[in-house]
Amino acid sequence: MPTKSSPSSGRVTVEFQPIGRRVPVEGGSTLLRAAQQAGLGIVALCGGDGWCESCRVRIEHGNVTPPTDSERAVFSPQLLDDGWRLACQAAPLTDARVSIPPESLDALQRLQVEGRLASVAVEPLVQAYDLHLSPPTLQDQRADDERVKEALEEAGRPGVVIDELVVLEHLSRHLRQNHWDVRAVLRDSRLVATLPTACPLLGLAVDIGTTKVAAYLVDLEAGDTLAKSGAMNPQIAFGEDLISRIGYTERVPAGRAQLQRMLIDTLNEMIAALCSEASVEPWQIVQAVVVGNTAMHHLFAGLPVEQLARAPYVPALSHALLMRASELGLQIAPGACVDLLPNIAGYVGADHVAVILAAELWNSARTLLAIDIGTNTEITLAAGGTLSSCSCASGPAFEGAHIRDGMRAAPGAIEHVQIKDGELFLSTIDSRPPIGICGSGILDAVAALRGAGILNEKGAIRRGEARTRETVDGLEYVLVPSGQSGHGRPITISRNDVNEVQLAKAAIRTGIDILLDHASLSAGDLDEILIAGAFGTYIDLTSAVAIGMLPGLPREHFKQIGNAAGMGAKLALLSRTALVEATRIAGRVQYVELTTYPGFQSKFLKNMYL
């Protein structure tokens, strides 16, 4: 029987890496519980009994309880010496820093990889030609490039250019290895790869978010998604927010290259896993499309980001960029083109261009609003054939940050809150005992408390209501008393928590209002509001309307469209027309700067009201 807790008591602090979250822990509590308290989902398939080995962590600093029998069975003495432990077995004895490897962290994070896909005719960016070449002789000494070009000309593709070194580097060997029978893969008039004849052509679509990375492996000819994958953005080790990461690149000379490398390494792992899942080879991937917010786009491409962190927040690059897999170190066909969609502004990036593409805003005759909610919320209005966008600093409240009992959307998070006839109803992710509250839960809670009259329109908690209590920080509303929570502490909503939600919802609503005002429209003119992103998928729209985050339109006017950015990337990958549209969209969009818009301040303050 493993020992599950040490007898020592007292309070210590555990810092979890790479997230960087610190949590106070009662002595004797395991690292797994500490992580759950911190809102971090560590994989623990066996429920913490020490036999599934899935909760491996590494102690970087501090003392923990000695290894249990379970841990000795899992780790060699060398690994134990190196600090490797099972989070469900080890308990901190002192303040400690613990690193959670991605394989222990990822699985239980909700990562959204599927969304609404506008239907397109499959018309991939690459074309393949199976060539049967005659080998060179002393009578026919044409160079390898010339031989391939002339064969392509005979196949109806004159004027092909073979100018990429990585392609030329492999061409001579491929031709000879395949006995002069090869499948030539062209992007427009350029040779990007040679494969064995009849080899299927694969593509990769990637959406790089500040927190998460989503990747899709696609059959370019059939249009099917063969596999999809989500992972944490490894740059999170250098700060959860963009500004911290940009700061890192300014402080450390090789920092930018390091952040780029981490991202590419993670993508390469994802590519290997996707290909393994689909039983294909990475070199069959002959085309990729990548989107991300402007900072992620720049860090992925290796472009400078300092100017994104300070006014007037201009991108180094707005236009679409065509890179080669080899120059990025992406382990697919080395000559494969990697298309980065264009950026609209410093805080309206290529991911939002992909949203506009997937939501078909660019060619709609209707009046549509697309909102991608996150720490930064991008909004685009399509009206009368024109597109206008803005960016709102909505903050991380909906990611569970800046909220005292906030956490990411992981098991045990309160995701929905209702008060009916004075009675409180909660639901948690995976129906686990509650350990915190995630974005959709906090939104619901504020709406429910306001609906029940427990909050006033300014967001203050009314004194004397049931479940409220006085603390040194002011009044709190107790969602879960200590006896009913998963960690034995109460889960509460404070005035400050409510204020964070007010700031977030005011930012988003002010963005919507200003875009409408700029187009001389009102909310009633909107045919549809499309809500993209993981958070947007899980929120209760009634709550969002109730607190005034979204305009008060009938429910059928709203559509939750999931990871539209990833879907847009996939669209551009599968359709030449969509890619061309994507490159045009950025030029067509009018970017509206909110902070200098007339009346911004008063609009924002008005929208703070609940």
Place this chain on the structure above:
Amino acid sequence: MPTKSSPSSGRVTVEFQPIGRRVPVEGGSTLLRAAQQAGLGIVALCGGDGWCESCRVRIEHGNVTPPTDSERAVFSPQLLDDGWRLACQAAPLTDARVSIPPESLDALQRLQVEGRLASVAVEPLVQAYDLHLSPPTLQDQRADDERVKEALEEAGRPGVVIDELVVLEHLSRHLRQNHWDVRAVLRDSRLVATLPTACPLLGLAVDIGTTKVAAYLVDLEAGDTLAKSGAMNPQIAFGEDLISRIGYTERVPAGRAQLQRMLIDTLNEMIAALCSEASVEPWQIVQAVVVGNTAMHHLFAGLPVEQLARAPYVPALSHALLMRASELGLQIAPGACVDLLPNIAGYVGADHVAVILAAELWNSARTLLAIDIGTNTEITLAAGGTLSSCSCASGPAFEGAHIRDGMRAAPGAIEHVQIKDGELFLSTIDSRPPIGICGSGILDAVAALRGAGILNEKGAIRRGEARTRETVDGLEYVLVPSGQSGHGRPITISRNDVNEVQLAKAAIRTGIDILLDHASLSAGDLDEILIAGAFGTYIDLTSAVAIGMLPGLPREHFKQIGNAAGMGAKLALLSRTALVEATRIAGRVQYVELTTYPGFQSKFLKNMYL
């Protein structure tokens, strides 16, 4: 007074790196003398007195005499410990391996960097626009790329593309550092660099030979050559001939990358030296043109070379290739284009395209023959508006190799030989005491011996002639008796030496004959024979005609045009028209394979006669 020799005697062997030449040395003889005996020119400005410090070498292996006072004055104890010595002071006590650094080796090698330059209108490949941009504000948040593109449009250059990562990477910083006043440098419609306003634009022309590398720094607007430089090709450490180097790339997995790296490192050193000489900065170099034989071209670009070493000897690439300085690691403006001229065939490379360009064969109405003599000799015939080329395996005899007393064209080499009225006249490079015989000398010697009847038409030395002597290897003709040579040994011409010259001249003459035959012409139809290359510049044309290497035309039909390959590269750098012509030339040239040409064998055998 420095000690110039050690008392020890006996014979030891010294191997010189990176050339790889071994030479037996009498004990007590200095390394400088040993190098001279090996035909290697080490810089010794003071004549070996130990005060000029120019003959620095490094002992890699073996024992030498202790450091002299002169050496202690030049080298720190650390450097002496590391094996650094002056070649004029140190004498080997045992077999030794000695490395000669380029700065000690190069200067006295005759490196040809100037040649005949066809006159062209200066019309460089890049154009510059001085831009005065308005800085971004919250009211004008255009991305950096967009701001530059719109300013270029206002300056009359719409549609400029900024798609190269290394350019974008530096653009944001350059704009801010230069307070939004920059000189934008365009190659066609692409931005390749941003410089301070009014900064002069420089270009680099490079000719990479198997043995030597020549580089020219050019003012792109004025057309002037600001500096020129020649260096040994560092790949020589892996074999003097191409086949050895190709073999190395096949044996060693990273060998190709290593050979490329060495070449780039040498070029970077040359660039730094050229810029220092001209008081300019390497980042001002915004365009480069590179030529070389097909193998050097491929190794420079990082392309596979195995297929060049075996029949049917096809290049991986024949077309012109446009690379970027950054992908090569060339330390000039990172976005600068590096144009590699096209290759005609496996043994008629981009350097010969440059010869055709410089010699204006491509647009001549006359019947011209251009010959670039080397280990491999390339010949092109221009007749009736068509161009035909061939490649002759002329061997290294004219580089001094395969000739027992042969050496490169360095001080002390016999460069000219005449026999007048039975009397022998010799001249050496720099009038130094003779230590060997270089290419032009051996050519003269064979012609003179044949003219004097000492050789018969088959190349055999007549028994009983003055200055002949019998050895175990057969009859020899003594050019310099032991008492008169610089090293105390006789310098002789053997039957084998004569045979090497016969093979070389037969190869060249057969090439000429077949090209003429292929065009249904005879030698008498030729208006001019242009002879390119370092060796071609120094040979005595009368001797070359006398032994039948060149057709017997009047002297005024011949023109020695120097390093025409380098000149062609410079032309392409300075003239957009010339570059376009160069890319066309390769496609226009008909390559004639000699070995399969009807009657090749009998023609070759006939041409062996003197």
